[in-house]
Amino acid sequence: MPLTLEDIAKMASVSRSTVSRVLNGDENVNEETRKKVEEVIRRVNFQPNIAARGLAAGRTGIIGLVIPAGVSAIFTDPYFPQLIQGVTSVCNANDYSVMLWLAEPMQERRTIRQILYGGLLDGVIVSSMLIDDPIVLALHESHKPFVLVGRHPTLDVNYVDVDNIYGAREATRHLLRLGRQRVATITGPLNMIAGRDRYQGYCEALESFGQSLQQALVVEGDFSELSGYLGMKKLLPHRPDAVFVATDTMAMGALRALREANVRIPDDIALVGYDDMPMASQFNPPLTTVRQPIVKLGASAMQMLLDVMQRSETHTRHLILPTELVVRASCGSIQGGD
């Protein structure tokens, strides 16, 4: 049977209230008393009951991390693991715990209800990719503190994101700078904000070089290796001399298609990916790609959430983290190395 505050109080010969104060870092405790109580707590390895605290105080020290489960391709690359890691690290440092919610679309209504009204979560981080995600809408209408991972184009919500537009633009501009004339792209799903943003970056790059957008050189993928493979097959007849692929995973598929077609990389077609997943440096040839600070993204989201939960200001917070072009051999650049 776990110990209670009352037990600790008895052991330390003080009152329940005093123990509670020590536990919560209240200033109004005599230094000597505090020492005594802390000693007991440590000795018996006491852990206050979270449910009771939640009931009494209205806060639990738990935040929810909502991840859309539907997109199973999502698990091919290490995006979510890294995100989780980032969130968790900040949580640990601040005595918060993470509760992971894989939001099955089917049970979404129940999920939303539990998150909002279950009284268990002090705040929520949602990694939503869809533009009209009902969870995001519900949270936005509620008073629950929350932060979105991935910016939202229309809703006025707190968010953190990586600079997808910039990253994609610079990646594409790099290809153009190297003299490529027919730069194609395999995009992500265009109903996802990240997919759109990267596509927009691609368009902006073309525009900045005075080139016009050619629909034949644009293929929509779904982030999966297979869609990269198929996308490249579709592109080949249109003779691109470079391709900006919106995901390393898709770039992997594209590489496979190129290998099958005996196309030389980067001589015939230059390739740039996106994500800098660990394996990208070991592709053949090593993949030029855009590095995103995903762990930091998660950490920033949690940091922002802490801030939102602490203060009661109502202004929304936005944070865009920079991305970085990692030049390797696949783009045909002179500069190489990792």
Added chain:
Amino acid sequence: MPLTLEDIAKMASVSRSTVSRVLNGDENVNEETRKKVEEVIRRVNFQPNIAARGLAAGRTGIIGLVIPAGVSAIFTDPYFPQLIQGVTSVCNANDYSVMLWLAEPMQERRTIRQILYGGLLDGVIVSSMLIDDPIVLALHESHKPFVLVGRHPTLDVNYVDVDNIYGAREATRHLLRLGRQRVATITGPLNMIAGRDRYQGYCEALESFGQSLQQALVVEGDFSELSGYLGMKKLLPHRPDAVFVATDTMAMGALRALREANVRIPDDIALVGYDDMPMASQFNPPLTTVRQPIVKLGASAMQMLLDVMQRSETHTRHLILPTELVVRASCGSIQGGD
């Protein structure tokens, strides 16, 4: 302000107790009353406070899923995402929620305390790879219901696992059956049970063919691509004609090393991996590998935990799921396909 039981009771003109009964599926409620209450609950979208329930009933409907964060290489392959998915699906179907704990070794003591005494978790699933994991030991000594993912060689605990020994043995035997004479292996870390088991399977296969174990043909890896690459480089001078690699990710690295050395696969060296990760079928050549039912493993773990939490029997439960050899081109077998 969220509604409470009392509010619902008032709206439905019944008592708090009756609402509670309806909420918990108690039989002793008049059908008409139940309908009336359920109607109100649905209408106002009521969600009982989990913390309060936890306090009053001693159960929260939340289970913990503990994953060692230390091993970051872990996130290279989709093992954990799949495991999480399996656990989550069964949870959802049974009105349980998953709380994910990435156990940072540094804060392990705090983690353990919270898990055991926080009063928040009805049960715990631990995916531990290490043999002397302190979390496992602590849980084993506690009374908290828990299930281990990955068998434990010495402790008498509930566990589910895949049949690593069998899988590795059959994979190796397949190579031997094809006439390979010098079958090497790149093992996983030998302080992990899965690593050991697969190595043991390899040994058993050799023995069953009357071949003796040659230390020169055994290299220990750490599950990472790089260690596969390096491992294969180390093996090459000893002229193996086949290699059983304990992980697809490592097999990927091994392939890279073989490609660099201009070794033909499977002609010169046959290769078998382990895991059947999604990309394995798209390696060049497609990788023969061992398929593990990871999603099912997670689901089984949760199912077992439900069982443990429900009944109070004290006998430990064990479940070993079968693995399956997926023959593709890399092992040089005649039969191919997927």
Added chain:
DNA sequence: AATGGTATTGAGAGCGCTCCCAATAAAGCA
């Protein structure tokens, strides 16, 4: 009509904690 049983409901206590307020002790001031 009186009794017992059964189905259904309501009231009260209490889970372990936080927070408010009152009580006490110690100290400062006129």
Added chain:
DNA sequence: TGCTTTATTGGGAGCGCTCTCAATACCATT
């Protein structure tokens, strides 16, 4: 010395729920 102020502590109420037990109503039985 008496009184106010300040630091520290203890006690009580109550968070929203579950669970036990008693109360009620209704029926069948003798």
